Amino acid sequence: MSDALTDVRTRVPAGVPAPPREPADTKPPAARKPAAATPATAPVSRSGLRRRRRLGPGRSVPLGRLLGPALVVALWWAASAAGYLDPRILSGPGAVVSTAVELIADGRLQGNVLVSLQRAGLGLLLGVASGVLLAVVAGLSRTGEYLVDGPLQIKRAIPSLAMLPLLILWLGIGEQMKITVIALGVAVIVYINTYASLTGIDSRHVELAEVLELGRWQFLRKVVLPGSLPGFFVGLRLGVTSSWLGLIVVEQVNATSGIGYMMFQAQQYAQSDVIIVGLVAYGTFGFASDALVRAVERRALSWRRTLAG
Amino acid sequence: MATHAGGLTKDHAPRPVEAETAPEGRDGSRQGLDPGAPAPGVPDAPPAVRAGRLVRRFGDRVVLKEIDLALAAGEFTALLGRSGSGKSTLLRAVAGLDHDVEGSGELLVPERVSLSFQDSRLLPWLRVLDNVTLGLRGPGAHERGLTALAEVGLAGRERSWPHELSGGEQQRAALARALVRDPELLLADEPFGALDALTRIKMHDLLRELYERHRPAVLLVTHDVDEAVELADRVLVLDEGEISVDLAIDLPTPRNRRDPRFQQYRDALLAALGVHSAPPAPEPRPEDHPHAARV
Numbered sequence: 040m041s042d043a044l045t046d047v048r049t050r051v052p053a054g055v056p057a058p059p060r061e062p063a064d065t066k067p068p069a070a071r072k073p074a075a076a077t078p079a080t081a082p083v084s085r086s087g088l089r090r091r092r093r094l095g096p097g098r099s100v101p102l103g104r105l106l107g108p109a110l111v112v113a114l115w116w117a118a119s120a121a122g123y124l125d126p127r128i129l130s131g132p133g134a135v136v137s138t139a140v141e142l143i144a145d146g147r148l149q150g151n152v153l154v155s156l157q158r159a160g161l162g163l164l165l166g167v168a169s170g171v172l173l174a175v176v177a178g179l180s181r182t183g184e185y186l187v188d189g190p191l192q193i194k195r196a197i198p199s200l201a202m203l204p205l206l207i208l209w210l211g212i213g214e215q216m217k218i219t220v221i222a223l224g225v226a227v228i229v230y231i232n233t234y235a236s237l238t239g240i241d242s243r244h245v246e247l248a249e250v251l252e253l254g255r256w257q258f259l260r261k262v263v264l265p266g267s268l269p270g271f272f273v274g275l276r277l278g279v280t281s282s283w284l285g286l287i288v289v290e291q292v293n294a295t296s297g298i299g300y301m302m303f304q305a306q307q308y309a310q311s312d313v314i315i316v317g318l319v320a321y322g323t324f325g326f327a328s329d330a331l332v333r334a335v336e337r338r339a340l341s342w343r344r345t346l347a348g
Numbered sequence: 349m350a351t352h353a354g355g356l357t358k359d360h361a362p363r364p365v366e367a368e369t370a371p372e373g374r375d376g377s378r379q380g381l382d383p384g385a386p387a388p389g390v391p392d393a394p395p396a397v398r399a400g401r402l403v404r405r406f407g408d409r410v411v412l413k414e415i416d417l418a419l420a421a422g423e424f425t426a427l428l429g430r431s432g433s434g435k436s437t438l439l440r441a442v443a444g445l446d447h448d449v450e451g452s453g454e455l456l457v458p459e460r461v462s463l464s465f466q467d468s469r470l471l472p473w474l475r476v477l478d479n480v481t482l483g484l485r486g487p488g489a490h491e492r493g494l495t496a497l498a499e500v501g502l503a504g505r506e507r508s509w510p511h512e513l514s515g516g517e518q519q520r521a522a523l524a525r526a527l528v529r530d531p532e533l534l535l536a537d538e539p540f541g542a543l544d545a546l547t548r549i550k551m552h553d554l555l556r557e558l559y560e561r562h563r564p565a566v567l568l569v570t571h572d573v574d575e576a577v578e579l580a581d582r583v584l585v586l587d588e589g590e591i592s593v594d595l596a597i598d599l600p601t602p603r604n605r606r607d608p609r610f611q612q613y614r615d616a617l618l619a620a621l622g623v624h625s626a627p628p629a630p631e632p633r634p635e636d637h638p639h640a641a642r643v
Contacts, residue, residue, distance in 0.1 A: 243469055246445060250463045251483035251525075261482060265473040342473045342509050 130312035135319075138312040147301065152320055154296040155286055159324075162218045163282040166225025167275060173230050178237035179263065191230050199224035199281075200288050212293040221285035228281055229274040236270020237263060269343075272336040279328045283321060395456075396421040396533050396565035397442060402453035404437050404446065411437045413589040414453070421532065422563040426570055426580035428593075430621060433586045435569045436537060439463075442567065443535050458532035462525075462564075466538045468518035470510035470525075477506035480525045496528035497521070499561075500554060516547035520554065527558060534564045540575065552579060556601060573621070577613045578603050585620045593620045 112132060118124050119131030126134065142148035173191065176183035199220055210216035244266060248258045290299025298317045305313035397419040404412040411434040419425055429435040440446045441455065443463045470479045481493035497503060500520040502513075510518060519539060526534055539555075540548045556579055559566055570576055576583045577597055585593035597613055604610060618624070 243465070243467070244471060247465075247469045247471070248483075249445060250443065250461075251529075253483045257483060261474065262471065265471070268473070340473075343511070 126311070127309050128311060130315065134312045135315045138310075139316045139319075142313070142316060148316065148320070151296055151298050151301045152324075155290065155298045155320075156324070158214070158217050158289070158297065159221060159282045159286045162221025162285065163225050163278060165218065165222040166278060166282070167229050169222070170226040170229025170274065170278070171233055171271065173226070174233035174237055174267070175259070175263070177230075178234055178267070179259070188234070191227060194223075195227050195231060199227070199285065203288070203292070207292065217286075217289040217292075217294075220289050221282050224281045224285045225278040228278045229271070232274030232277065233267055233271045236273075237267035239270070240266040268339060272332065272340070276329060276332050276336075279332055280325065283325045283328075287321065394421060395419060396423070396458050397567070398454070398456040399442070400454035402438075402441060402451070402455060404434070404441055404449050404451040406449065411589050412441070412451070415589070415591060417584075417591065419533075419565050419567060421565050423582060424559055424566045424568070424580045425582045425584060426568045426576035427584050427586060428570060428573060428576050428617060428621060429586035431571065434589045435586045438586065439535055439537050439567065439569045442533075458565075460529055460531045461533045461535060462527065462529050462531035463535040463537070464519075464522050464526045464539045466541045468510070468515075468522040470513075470518055470521055472510050474510075475506065476502065476508050476510060476513065476521050479510065479521060480528055482525070484528060492528050493524075496524040499527070499558065500524045514547075516543055516551065519543060519547075519551060523551075523555070523558065527562060530562070531564045534559075534566045536566065536568045538570055539568070540572075541570075548575075553602070555579060560601075573614055573617045574605060576617065577610055578605065583613075583617060585617065587620075593617065 115124075115129075116132050119126075119129070119133075124131065130138070139148065173187050177187040177191075178184070202223065203220060206216050206220055210219060240263065244262055248262050253261065286297075287299055290297040291303060294300040298320050302314050302317035305311075305317070395418040397417065399415055399417040402412055402415040402417070403410065415438060417438075427435050427438065437446070437449070441449070441451070442457055443461065444457070445463075470476070471482070474482065477490075477493050477497065480496055481489045484492065494503075494506065497506060500523050502517060502520055502524065505513065505517070505521075510521070513521060519542075522539070526536075536555075540551050543551060552575065566580075568576070568580060577599075581597055583593070583595045583597060584591050585595075587593075595613070595617065599607065599609055599613070
């Protein structure tokens, strides 16, 4: 009888009657005594405190993501300090930092960064605006869909950078060409994602707008644009990445300013430290702009925050 | 709005079949068998909805076969029917949402029509109040929205996102959105179908209360016979695209489901829908089975 009571305590929550135990239990009562005294810690106990084996990755550690990059820098530092790295192939972190300080001091870094940011920003702006406009035109009218969607899907298959020779032929090698190349790449990406999200708007929401007799403009503002916002932000993030990529390529074409120009100059004189400063600048701006877009996205899509976490 | 609806259906329209199993002793109360007749309690009111020889077909399948129907202003009508009977098609036709559906016939509806769906259909990116006032024109939209939300018991939830509301609260917000437009006709397509039983009871009371206060004509599509008898003053049964039963429910509100007359209406309608209900007896005795015998 005492066996049965032990089991009631360890297995079943209060209030639930225990099933009658089979008398064919082979263990002697004495062996079970300790388990009864501390039911929660008994190794074979199936009490409610026993946890399942975790299959997920577990809880995260603050700043844990920085571990990998820090390790790479440490290895780089160690290898260059130990003399394994030829400074002409790859300068050490110390040299890179001092070069960056020099470049900032004589104003070369800021000047080139500013020119690059202007190109990328202008291209992004024009690309996003035309991408959204085309998506709305194609998404809201059949005529627009038939006229716009086909060419853009074809354009999607041709990388913008493949059109570089033609654009140079048409627009020369000036700023106009550089911004157009960036804008073209961004526009297609923004269009594809915004259009997909826009045509994916729940038809029940469109029906609701009809029942509420919304006008065209109200329908656009209250239903279409908010409804296609998730896809738009996917397109925007990819577009930002694409604008940096386009920038790097166009700055190799007869540029006389910009981060890319600075890096190619350095290549001529085997200044690997300047090249690395340029790479870090690209990386920093790419990362920062993505973080910025994500922050804006979180605010704009706060209505589904609980879903996205 | 035309006022000669009474004459429309009498000459050529097929008269709806009366419910064969209607309970005895109530013949005096069975009004509204003619679709053009005014509703009980609303004498000589001009009809809010008038459909004449309304046909809707999907390809070769005729879903509505020359429906003649008149709903009086301020009349609460429930539309019953098995799935596939065409009740949603009829509702969508009245709502003007059947864009690509072939059809013919005459249809007159009032200017202000609200429709509430089975799902609340709140836009997830608009806060509750903005959902309610969506599409509302003119000054005072904000205040009207606040009033409507208070009326459905959602005062204080104006700034919530729809996903923060429970299913019942979402449906109440949808009801506020329908009523804030001060509709002459409220169409409801199984509005309580997705709610749990307890919430549904509360919503029934709320809908009836709001109806008594605002008095729109209501066309409630449902497959729940109890719901129809409890809420509506007139019940239509749609069977294979034709109105087979048009039954006035002559019971005082609020209605008690245990009232024997409630049960009689219920059984009659169930029989019209092809379901023969067992008697709600605590001790069912097979030899004493009055309903089964009558049917």
